[in-house]
Amino acid sequence: MVINDKDLLDALSSSRILTSMITPAVLISACGTLIFSTSARLGRIFDRVNVMKSELEDILAGKLDYPEQRMASISAQIACAKKRATLIQKSMAALYTSTAFFIAASLAIAINTAYGSPQNAWIPTLIALCGGLFLFAASAILLYESRFNLTFVNRHIDFxxxxxxxxxxxxxxxT
Structure with a gap:
């Protein structure tokens, strides 16, 4: 199929392209918000691990009472923090993958609207659905991670x- 310059200009100037690309753009924005908040969660874990490291150094220097209990508490919290960090990294990878699929879907919609045919309309939809699956997976991982966050907080409260x-x-x- 040969496209002349006028057909190309008409295809690219169609408002249908931008209108069709809005839904993936909203999902891209949602992924960005989740990536931002998930990165903040990872940062808080890192900050808490640094505090525990300082506390551990104080225990080893003999500056704190109840060293055995403190060591046990820190060990349990470190294990939980490690699991949380791993889950957050996995969710971020899924969020970035989801974002990539939504961007690809948006581009596929634009290409299909400009040059494609109704027979190829399923391609952008399939790409967007893949993005949705990764977004769902990231949300499920974050939900699971939040349980570890509660465990982390409860152990700290217990101590x-x-x-x-x-x-x-x-x-x-x-005594």
Whole structure:
């Protein structure tokens, strides 16, 4: 099929192309928002691991009471943080893949609207569906990771309660 210059200009100036590309653009924006918030979650894990590292150094230097309990608490939190970081990395990979599929779908829609035929309309749809599957997978991984976040927080609260109990028993004169 030979396309002359006028047909090419008419195809590219059609508002149908931009209108058709809007849905993938919204999904690309949603992926971007999730990538941003997921990156922030990873950053918070990194910050907490640095705090635990400092606490571990203080334990090893003998600066903190209850070193055995602190070591056990830090070990459990480190294991949880490691699992969380792995899950977040997997979800980010799925989000980036989803974004790539949505961008490809948007481009495929533009190409199909300008030059394609109704028989090829399934191609952009299939590409967008692949993006949707990766977006779903990322959301499922993030949901699973949030359970580890709750475990992480609860373990930290448990240790704070332990320290509070010890402080209360010291103030009562118990040993």
């Amino acid at each position: 704070i309660e332990f320290l509070q109990e010890r402080a209360a028993s010291r103030s009562r004169g118990d």
